[in-house]
Amino acid sequence: MQDNDLIGKIAYSKAGRDKDKGYIIIGKIDDNYVLVADGKKKTINKPKRKRLKHLNLTCEVANEIKDSLLSDERDIDIKIKSFLILKAIVKEV
Template identity: 35%
Template sequence: MDARPQIGQFVKVLRGKDEDSYAVIIDIIDERFVLIVDGDKRRFDSPKRKNVLHLQLQPAISQEVTSSLQETGRVTNAKLRYVIQKFAHAKGE
């Protein structure tokens, strides 16, 4: 797995208010920062800017999110909640 974050990739938040929750990367700002959303507290229209060091990149990328971003440039919050819930469930959490 590439050590660099990718759009659509699941992450586990290691620091901050959302610690231990999952989110999805929707944009990469630069080497150090990405924008993450979870469709719930962090909606698509107000993503959280996060230092990559404070995230644990998961070895999974949501095709639903990446294809939606490619096709329409956005993802619905419902879809984000759904893929994150499905991912967390698959991990047994």
Template identity: 45%
Template sequence: MYQLETFQYGMLAYSKAGHDKGKLYVIIKADHEYVYLVDGILKKIANPKKKKIKHIQIINEIPESIESCINSGKKVTDEDIKRSIKIFLKQ
């Protein structure tokens, strides 16, 4: 079974299964069986995608812009999510 601590708020994850296979998301919440993912475009913070943990591949990295929002106590927005994904994909 997966350890819940490995899934942190703000981490990037690829979808490994489903119609969105290969799409990059940001984890905003995790429980024992599911993670809740957002991309800032189709899946926004107000309505995240619920996906089984076994159907994602996490990237042990939190983008700088999201990490700075978390550390400063500022609320992470859909724009921050979109920007972080775009910057990561350009690397």
């Protein structure tokens, strides 16, 4: 999988205190680790490092956020936060 294939994907934590929490992958460290953000506690400037095996990857990609990440736009945290909130609302219904 290429680096850009993971960026922008929606992933959910499998276990731990953040179980079932939604994240967006914002970077790839190596074959085992990625950087994720949720727009609130874990921002673009201070992302969370997660093992890929600890994430449930979805096939859905947030294309607008991916484009923003690749072009180094500002206010990406607001986009991530609102996208994940909307996703949680839709998931509940």
